[in-house]
Structures are given as structure tokens and as C-alpha cells.
Amino acid sequence: MTPDAAWKLSPTLSLVTVQGQWIIEDPRRGSHRLLNTRPPWLLALLTMLAQRDEASWSELTASAVGQGVPPDRADACIRSLAKAHLIVPAGTHAPSRDASALRDHQWALASERMDYTDESAIADDIALMYRYAESSPPPAPCWEPETESDSIMLPHPMLDHGDRPLVDLGRLLYFTNAILGDTSIGPLPRSRRVPPSHGASHPFDLSLHTARPSAGGSTAHYGYDPSAHALVRLKAETATPMPVAPQSDVLSVHAALERVQWRYRTSTAYPTLFLDLGHLVETLFQVAETLGWDVLEIPHADEPVLDSRLPGLGPVFARFALSPSSEGVAQ
Known part of the structure; x- marks a missing residue:
């Protein structure tokens, strides 16, 4: 002062x-x-x-x-x-104070929480979703890449053994956002993943900017397919920053706005987004610490670009530089 x-x-x-x-x-x-x-x-x-x-x-x-x-x-x-x-x-x-990101925080503070311990509230909520589905089909529970996109299958942390390329990166992405199983809430398809999520909404998708030789050699931008546990090459060129170091990756967290807003058509969507962002980021840091990786948050624009140029991926809510330990550099 x-x-x-x-x-x-x-x-x-x-x-x-x-x-x-x-x-x-x-x-x-x-x-x-x-x-x-x-x-x-x-x-x-x-x-x-x-x-x-x-x-x-x-x-x-x-x-x-x-x-x-x-x-x-x-x-x-x-x-x-x-x-x-x-x-x-x-x-x-x-x-x-009128910037969109701050207004999102304001809505999150002001939004009234629904009591999901009340069975009648749950029944009314599911009935409401069936009415939603009559006018617009519910969205898929995760990002769906274009069928003709090139992909790199990542090693599964439990099913694949031995020293394989991208094994640590595969573990990081799997435990941060991979789909473990399918579920549904009324007419709405949902997924079960490692990090918790309010209403199993999991409203975030991941993309990765990397120059790893084992990920194709040249610097490229990939979307993470949580259903197939694979990196899918993105065709569109974007303004995503280059990796901050030769052995670093840039992981972007994209908000699936349509997915969360189909379910929560009031200001309830705002606390859901920020609650689940906290779940995902905390899981990312915990897994990275277990692997011996460093995670550094990268500042990005205050107001996300809502018309993202990435196919099927929404605006970036958070971005991180991932640096593997010396033992993981060869991965």
C-alpha cells in the first residue's frame, strides 16, 4: 500500500x-x-x-x-x-465491471440453487427435460470429432502396459476428462468420468497444442476425444498460442455452452460451469503432480470468443502449459 x-x-x-x-x-x-x-x-x-x-x-x-x-x-x-x-x-x-466474464461471476453469485434432494423437484426436472426434447434434440455428452479426421490413439492407463509413446500424456488426459461409461438423465445422454460434475454435465472439452515427435512431429492442434481416448487432428487454424517450450504442451479447456445450456436454461448454468471448471482443473493439477509434471496457467482474453473457429469446440475458459519432468521428456 x-x-x-x-x-x-x-x-x-x-x-x-x-x-x-x-x-x-x-x-x-x-x-x-x-x-x-x-x-x-x-x-x-x-x-x-x-x-x-x-x-x-x-x-x-x-x-x-x-x-x-x-x-x-x-x-x-x-x-x-x-x-x-x-x-x-x-x-x-x-x-x-460490465465485462462478460465478470457478469458471469455475478450470475453465479446471484443464482438460486435447486434442491436435488427433493424427489418431487427431480421428477419435475426430468419432466421438463422431456418437454425440451420435444422441440430440440438433446446434445451429445461429449465433443464428437469429424469422422474423417486423423487421430492418434493414446495408451490406456490400466489396459496398456510397458513403455509406450505418449503414456504420461495419455494418463493425464484420461484421468482429467476421459469417459468411463455412459448414462442418461431422462432423455439427456450423459457420461461418467473421473472428475465429479454437477448433474453429470461435464461441460468442458479439451484441446492440445503440441510439437511432440511422438504426436506427429510438427507443431499441431488436436482435440481430445474422451470417448475413444484419442487425439484428433484439428483442421482449422486457430489463434491458440504456441507451446511455451520445446517439451511443453498447451492444454485449452473449452466450454460446451450448448451442452450445459440445453440442460440449464436459467442462470443455474453459470454456477454449474464454474463449479465443474474447478473440479476439472483441480483434477488436472492432482494428476500432473502424481506424474511429476509442472502445470502453469496461461492468461487469456477476458471475454471468450463465443463463435469459436474450432469445429465443435466452444470458447476457452482456461489454458495451461504442461511441462513433463525429465523422466517424461522422452515420452
Whole structure:
């Protein structure tokens, strides 16, 4: 914290009034709080910052003192605002509070959860899906590659033995997202996989950018077919980044928006996406740690491109650089 610097309101902060109650909301931090009291010094300070691009620390404390805060407590009051990230250094760069990714977080916070322990709620839910199916066929439970695409079968971690090419990569992808069996919820086909999923939705597909000799030699982009446990060569050229090192892979996590939105046609889709993303990413890190691999998250654009140019794959929600250990480099 640097009191000598200029400060501004957090760009992701908003004040919302609901039925006469004021709420401070910051979807970037995944939080909102109720303003039980609205001291005049705080309202005056927020108003000043809303009207200006920035203010110095001394101007902030002077504003508080001018509204009745004791001079020996003004500094502590402003520090509390900085600690709560209500004010940030003027040089802080962050997306607008109206950016789509932050609005997704906002919906996730505000969405009411359905009680799936209630048998009548489950019956009503399944009946609703049958009505959905009358107007539009339910989507497949996973990414389905084009039939003529070239593919590389990956070693199965339990069925294949011995030192085989891509054995560690096969284990990583298998335990992160492979299909173990088929199931259904009413008319909706679903799959059983290693990571847990809300309603067995598994709303994410994986693609891999690699230059491994055992994966074809030249740098190429593959989709992971979780049903066949195979890498399928993607024909479309995309803006996916190159591997960060010769022995690294770039793994992208794509949201299957149609798959999750067919099932959840309200804001319930948002917490489902983020809950399942956490399941998948945590599983990825655990498997990588077991294999001795390093996983590094790669920053990507704040607002995903909803019209993905990859055939059948949705926008990227997360991206990771995978680096095998020295024992796995030869794989």
C-alpha cells in the first residue's frame, strides 16, 4: 500500500440498491456486502471518486475529515477501503465491471440453487427435460470429432502396459476428462468420468497444442476425444498460442455452452460451469503432480470468443502449459 500514490475506485465495483438496501458488489472478487450503515464520510468520498478519475491519499483523508471523521482516524479509514479493494492504485488495470466474464461471476453469485434432494423437484426436472426434447434434440455428452479426421490413439492407463509413446500424456488426459461409461438423465445422454460434475454435465472439452515427435512431429492442434481416448487432428487454424517450450504442451479447456445450456436454461448454468471448471482443473493439477509434471496457467482474453473457429469446440475458459519432468521428456 503506497499512500503517496494516486487512487481510484475499483473498476469492477458497483453500488446496487435492492428494495431500499444498498449493496457493494464486486464480481471480480466474487463477493458482495450489505451496507448496513452509510456514514456521510464514505458516501462523500465515493461520490468524489466517481466524479473524478483519481485522487491523492491526502485528498481522500481530507474528504473524510471534512465529513466529521477524527483526524487521527482518517488514515485508518482510508486504509480499510484499500484493504477491502474498494479503492485501488490509479495505475491498476482491470476489466470493466460490465465485462462478460465478470457478469458471469455475478450470475453465479446471484443464482438460486435447486434442491436435488427433493424427489418431487427431480421428477419435475426430468419432466421438463422431456418437454425440451420435444422441440430440440438433446446434445451429445461429449465433443464428437469429424469422422474423417486423423487421430492418434493414446495408451490406456490400466489396459496398456510397458513403455509406450505418449503414456504420461495419455494418463493425464484420461484421468482429467476421459469417459468411463455412459448414462442418461431422462432423455439427456450423459457420461461418467473421473472428475465429479454437477448433474453429470461435464461441460468442458479439451484441446492440445503440441510439437511432440511422438504426436506427429510438427507443431499441431488436436482435440481430445474422451470417448475413444484419442487425439484428433484439428483442421482449422486457430489463434491458440504456441507451446511455451520445446517439451511443453498447451492444454485449452473449452466450454460446451450448448451442452450445459440445453440442460440449464436459467442462470443455474453459470454456477454449474464454474463449479465443474474447478473440479476439472483441480483434477488436472492432482494428476500432473502424481506424474511429476509442472502445470502453469496461461492468461487469456477476458471475454471468450463465443463463435469459436474450432469445429465443435466452444470458447476457452482456461489454458495451461504442461511441462513433463525429465523422466517424461522422452515420452
